Amino acid sequence: MNIGKVQQSAVMLFARQGFAATGIRELGAAAGINSATIYHYTGSKEELLVQVMRGCLDAMIASGSAALRISAEPTVQLAALVSAHVGFTATNPLTARVAEYEMRALSPENRSAMQKLRDDYESLFAQVVERGIRVGDFSADDATMARLALMEMGTGVAHWYRPDGRLTLAEVQRNFVAMACKILSADSAMLSGIDFIRPPMHLASEPPGAPLATAR
Amino acid sequence: MNIGKVQQSAVMLFARQGFAATGIRELGAAAGINSATIYHYTGSKEELLVQVMRGCLDAMIASGSAALRISAEPTVQLAALVSAHVGFTATNPLTARVAEYEMRALSPENRSAMQKLRDDYESLFAQVVERGIRVGDFSADDATMARLALMEMGTGVAHWYRPDGRLTLAEVQRNFVAMACKILSADSAMLSGIDFIRPPMHLASEPPGAPLATAR
Amino acid sequence: MNIGKVQQSAVMLFARQGFAATGIRELGAAAGINSATIYHYTGSKEELLVQVMRGCLDAMIASGSAALRISAEPTVQLAALVSAHVGFTATNPLTARVAEYEMRALSPENRSAMQKLRDDYESLFAQVVERGIRVGDFSADDATMARLALMEMGTGVAHWYRPDGRLTLAEVQRNFVAMACKILSADSAMLSGIDFIRPPMHLASEPPGAPLATAR
Amino acid sequence: MNIGKVQQSAVMLFARQGFAATGIRELGAAAGINSATIYHYTGSKEELLVQVMRGCLDAMIASGSAALRISAEPTVQLAALVSAHVGFTATNPLTARVAEYEMRALSPENRSAMQKLRDDYESLFAQVVERGIRVGDFSADDATMARLALMEMGTGVAHWYRPDGRLTLAEVQRNFVAMACKILSADSAMLSGIDFIRPPMHLASEPPGAPLATAR
DNA sequence: GATGAATGAGCCTTCATTCAT
DNA sequence: CATGAATGAAGGCTCATTCAT
Numbered sequence: 001m002n003i004g005k006v007q008q009s010a011v012m013l014f015a016r017q018g019f020a021a022t023g024i025r026e027l028g029a030a031a032g033i034n035s036a037t038i039y040h041y042t043g044s045k046e047e048l049l050v051q052v053m054r055g056c057l058d059a060m061i062a063s064g065s066a067a068l069r070i071s072a073e074p075t076v077q078l079a080a081l082v083s084a085h086v087g088f089t090a091t092n093p094l095t096a097r098v099a100e101y102e103m104r105a106l107s108p109e110n111r112s113a114m115q116k117l118r119d120d121y122e123s124l125f126a127q128v129v130e131r132g133i134r135v136g137d138f139s140a141d142d143a144t145m146a147r148l149a150l151m152e153m154g155t156g157v158a159h160w161y162r163p164d165g166r167l168t169l170a171e172v173q174r175n176f177v178a179m180a181c182k183i184l185s186a187d188s189a190m191l192s193g194i195d196f197i198r199p200p201m202h203l204a205s206e207p208p209g210a211p212l213a214t215a216r
Numbered sequence: 217m218n219i220g221k222v223q224q225s226a227v228m229l230f231a232r233q234g235f236a237a238t239g240i241r242e243l244g245a246a247a248g249i250n251s252a253t254i255y256h257y258t259g260s261k262e263e264l265l266v267q268v269m270r271g272c273l274d275a276m277i278a279s280g281s282a283a284l285r286i287s288a289e290p291t292v293q294l295a296a297l298v299s300a301h302v303g304f305t306a307t308n309p310l311t312a313r314v315a316e317y318e319m320r321a322l323s324p325e326n327r328s329a330m331q332k333l334r335d336d337y338e339s340l341f342a343q344v345v346e347r348g349i350r351v352g353d354f355s356a357d358d359a360t361m362a363r364l365a366l367m368e369m370g371t372g373v374a375h376w377y378r379p380d381g382r383l384t385l386a387e388v389q390r391n392f393v394a395m396a397c398k399i400l401s402a403d404s405a406m407l408s409g410i411d412f413i414r415p416p417m418h419l420a421s422e423p424p425g426a427p428l429a430t431a432r
Numbered sequence: 433m434n435i436g437k438v439q440q441s442a443v444m445l446f447a448r449q450g451f452a453a454t455g456i457r458e459l460g461a462a463a464g465i466n467s468a469t470i471y472h473y474t475g476s477k478e479e480l481l482v483q484v485m486r487g488c489l490d491a492m493i494a495s496g497s498a499a500l501r502i503s504a505e506p507t508v509q510l511a512a513l514v515s516a517h518v519g520f521t522a523t524n525p526l527t528a529r530v531a532e533y534e535m536r537a538l539s540p541e542n543r544s545a546m547q548k549l550r551d552d553y554e555s556l557f558a559q560v561v562e563r564g565i566r567v568g569d570f571s572a573d574d575a576t577m578a579r580l581a582l583m584e585m586g587t588g589v590a591h592w593y594r595p596d597g598r599l600t601l602a603e604v605q606r607n608f609v610a611m612a613c614k615i616l617s618a619d620s621a622m623l624s625g626i627d628f629i630r631p632p633m634h635l636a637s638e639p640p641g642a643p644l645a646t647a648r
Numbered sequence: 649m650n651i652g653k654v655q656q657s658a659v660m661l662f663a664r665q666g667f668a669a670t671g672i673r674e675l676g677a678a679a680g681i682n683s684a685t686i687y688h689y690t691g692s693k694e695e696l697l698v699q700v701m702r703g704c705l706d707a708m709i710a711s712g713s714a715a716l717r718i719s720a721e722p723t724v725q726l727a728a729l730v731s732a733h734v735g736f737t738a739t740n741p742l743t744a745r746v747a748e749y750e751m752r753a754l755s756p757e758n759r760s761a762m763q764k765l766r767d768d769y770e771s772l773f774a775q776v777v778e779r780g781i782r783v784g785d786f787s788a789d790d791a792t793m794a795r796l797a798l799m800e801m802g803t804g805v806a807h808w809y810r811p812d813g814r815l816t817l818a819e820v821q822r823n824f825v826a827m828a829c830k831i832l833s834a835d836s837a838m839l840s841g842i843d844f845i846r847p848p849m850h851l852a853s854e855p856p857g858a859p860l861a862t863a864r
Numbered sequence: 865g866a867t868g869a870a871t872g873a874g875c876c877t878t879c880a881t882t883c884a885t
Numbered sequence: 886c887a888t889g890a891a892t893g894a895a896g897g898c899t900c901a902t903t904c905a906t
Contacts, residue, residue, distance in 0.1 A: 017320060020236035024897055034871045036899080045897070101317065104233060141391050142383065148376060149369040149395055156368030167358065175357050179365055182398040240880055250888050252882085261880070449752055452668035456876060466892045468878080477876070533749065536665060573823050574815065581827055584804030585797040592796060599790065607789050611797055614830040672901055682867050684903085693901065870903085878896065885888085 057117035074132030087200035273333035290348030303416035506564030519632035705765035722780030735848035
């Protein structure tokens with residue numbers, strides 16, 4: 001028994017029912033241990049959630065930052081960032097969902113700490129979009145709205161993507177990159193021959209097996 | 217005192233903290249009545265949620281269906297549908313959020329009933345996109361993904377739109393129509409001179425005052 | 433059902449087993465109500481204890497202050513104070529015991545508030561003893577020790593006095609007054625013909641029926 | 649590490665917070681060992697308390713019995729017994745307090761065993777008082793009450809005596825002897841020239857350092 | 865001798881709901 | 886219409902204790 005198993009059980013239940021609707025006894029049962037034993041691995045139910053969220057957000061920031069380092073070209077950076085975002089979300093759909101939905105379940109202190117991480121991540125998108133517009137590679141009626149639409153779109157992948165679905169992950173990633181280029185009127189020809197896709201990382205907190213949704 | 221006030225209080229708290237984390241006493245306090253009195257307006261906490269969700273989904277279906285009746289032209293239908301979606305979501309952000317997030321809080325019977333309504337609403341988008349592709353007005357690598365991205369994008373408006381923000385609702389709607397046209401490679405010139413925006417309806421369950429987010 | 437019954441049950445159990453060893457379910461059972469109902473009468477287990485203690489200490493201070501007002505003569509004041517102390521303790525043995533023993537069970541804020549009340553009460557004894565020594569009516573090797581011994585002695589009554597015991601309350605009170613005079617070398621002849629005994633007050637929190645001890 | 653350290657930690661915490669409010673983990677932390685290790689030194693939390701109490705009561709009985717053997721004179725016996733009692737209580741205040749307060753925490757079997765020891769100890773006082781009255785050396789309105797007052801008074805020393813306080817232990821002891829003589833109208837002149845004070849024993853369970861109270 | 869992991873029972877408290885008033 | 890009182894069930898968490906290492 002280790003903390004990974006507990007985290008996986010927690011993520012599965014939190015994603016399915018929500019943090020508030022999931023009991024400690026339920027968590028224990030899902031992890032195959034007594035509910036009291038959970039307190040050997042974590043100080044409280046909330047701390048368990050914080051650990052999961054921090055792991056997720058740290059990984060997202062790391063993966064997004066790495067994407068920006070692939071090239072100095074805004075269009076390539078956009079493609080790499082969108083690919084990384086979609087790849088991460090599709091690979092860790094439940095953890096990503098928990099990290100997005102359950103911010104509100106946190107105490108004020110924890111919430112502001114986690115919100116800071118999320119803001120850091122979102123600013124990666126803002127940087128790329130703004131610079132692309134500034135140097136004339138992108139164009140958009142409203143940069144902020146375009147960025148928000150972009151992220152929301154990619155995050156939505158967690159709701160429906162399945163490894164055994166109709167499309168491979170790489171296909172989905174390329175598709176989203178294409179849509180992102182369209183939204184920002186970027187020249188997708190600049191991407192030909194460039195390998196901007198990095199293998200997404202798998203979080204320890206992501207439970208194995210089928211995600212929430214039915215295949216599409 | 218009427219049921220509208222109770223619903224508004226419920227939506228405000230459910231949107232902020234989630235259904236499971238909101239107590240009956242808390243609902244009563246927010247509505248200015250004793251918690252026991254809530255049971256004069258509804259049979260149970262879950263039924264209160266169902267009433268709110270049904271009101272929201274019914275209105276979305278009505279507004280989306282009306283949008284499709286504006287024209288037979290796929291591009292105009294798309295614009296009208298996206299406008300209606302964005303308009304509704306921006307006008308009733310908290311109710312829309314509750315209707316989206318709290319499906320999981322329902323008992324199986326209620327959940328399937330509500331899910332059916334949501335599926336009906338989503339099929340409006342599917343119809344338009346598919347017909348537009350079939351007749352050659354739209355093009356997309358993957359119709360399903362394009363549709364999902366479209367909806368997710370529009371739903372995201374609930375997270376950040378504010379009436380007192382930088383952009384008017386009409387501006388936001390036109391912006392999203394433009395992005396939708398880009399994603400589907402639709403000819404937005406076909407929309408010139410056509411008034412596809414209908415005034416969005418305000419739900420009784422939507423609490424007055426500021427939404428969740430800070431202005432963008 | 434009223435709060436008096438709950439307080440009586442609490443005092444009975446706290447006196448017998450201690451605050452920490454008494455459960456909320458036990459309290460409810462002793463009061464004949466569901467344990468959850470206790471929270472209609474008080475905010476927490478500790479608050480219940482605080483209410484009991486405050487009621488006791490307030491009454492002790494009132495009774496002690498009244499005793500000092502009977503006369504300006506130190507010896508009469510001493511007799512009245514000792515009588516009041518013994519009378520109160522014998523009449524409310526369980527409540528008095530709880531107020532004495534369970535100070536340590538309180539949170540720091542509540543403890544300091546209660547300790548202040550107790551200090552106020554003890555200072556009544558200190559005043560009398562000091563003034564009696566100053567004007568030459570009393571003599572003692574050490575005033576502080578004499579006062580402490582005096583109080584401890586009287587408080588001990590709670591451990592063994594029983595209404596159905598060998599001695600009446602008035603007899604016990606006179607006996608303790610005699611011992612107090614001896615300790616302080618006061619002239620008990622000064623008390624002849626003076627009625628320094630006031631009827632002790634019965635606290636609402638004191639449970640009816642037999643006290644803790646066996647008769648002596 | 650030895651059982652003495654464990655007992656000292658236990659006495660310190662039991663005296664400060666009570667037996668029921670002290671956890672095994674807390675005991676371990678105070679003794680500098682893992683909570684499970686405590687079970688190498690004792691069979692259970694209650695047994696730990698019993699060991700402490702038995703050690704205390706045995707020592708009190710031994711010290712009281714030795715005092716009675718100093719002389720056949722009731723007044724000298726009284727002085728020796730009171731001195732021993734005060735000396736023991738002042739030297740082992742925390743252990744004495746635990747032995748007095750926590751009788752109620754014991755299971756019925758252990759409680760009756762410990763109560764028997766305490767009764768044995770109290771009977772030492774009863775013997776002396778009764779014989780002194782019988783032979784005419786003492787006089788009291790009520791022998792039982794005088795004895796109880798005597799003991800309670802002496803026990804109270806644990807609440808306030810401090811080695812670094814205003815008075816030396818010998819002074820306190822002489823003071824209490826004087827008060828005892830007054831209460832029983834004994835002729836303290838009979839004590840002149842007689843050394844009735846024996847050095848008090850220090851229990852292994854008594855934690856070093858400052859006692860509970862502030863100096864007086 | 866010492867400990868980290870583990871657990872069933874129990875802790876205090878809050879829950880959604882009912883009902884007499 | 887409205888509420889205060891009441892409750893069984895469940896909430897998160899801590900308890901004393903055991904045991905393999």
